[in-house]
Amino acid sequence: MPTAIIRHHIEKITGVARTWFEWSWENSLWVKTLVVEVEFDTDPNSYEFRRSVLDAIQDTACGVVGEENTMAVSHLKIVPANGEGCASRSGASHDPAPAELSRLVVGEPPGASEEL
Numbered sequence: 001m002p003t004a005i006i007r008h009h010i011e012k013i014t015g016v017a018r019t020w021f022e023w024s025w026e027n028s029l030w031v032k033t034l035v036v037e038v039e040f041d042t043d044p045n046s047y048e049f050r051r052s053v054l055d056a057i058q059d060t061a062c063g064v065v066g067e068e069n070t071m072a073v074s075h076l077k078i079v080p081a082n083g084e085g086c087a088s089r090s091g092a093s094h095d096p097a098p099a100e101l102s103r104l105v106v107g108e109p110p111g112a113s114e115e116l
Helices: 005-010 051-067
Strands: 016-026 029-038 075-080
Touching: 005 016, 005 029, 005 051, 029 051, 051 075
Parallel strands: 029 075
Antiparallel strands: 016 029
């Protein structure tokens, strides 16, 4: 089954388990989130934490979206495959580390937040 170009490139990064898109309804608009599941703990205090992989994901996502004018992704969410290190898997809130890349703004409709 064919996948989006952005998913294809990100899934090549060592440490990435898989990717998928999630849709949510925000402010009367559909918003697309690219979810990246990684093979390590996302807790920055963990010995298994791999900031270089998070940076590679961000660089790849921004590069692909910057080159592909038809790609619209509003959010980028990184979650651990084992469910540890990220409270969002259990529905609890947590303080996002800068490396979590909570928002990638690309092709948002007029009036949407321009926060990076």
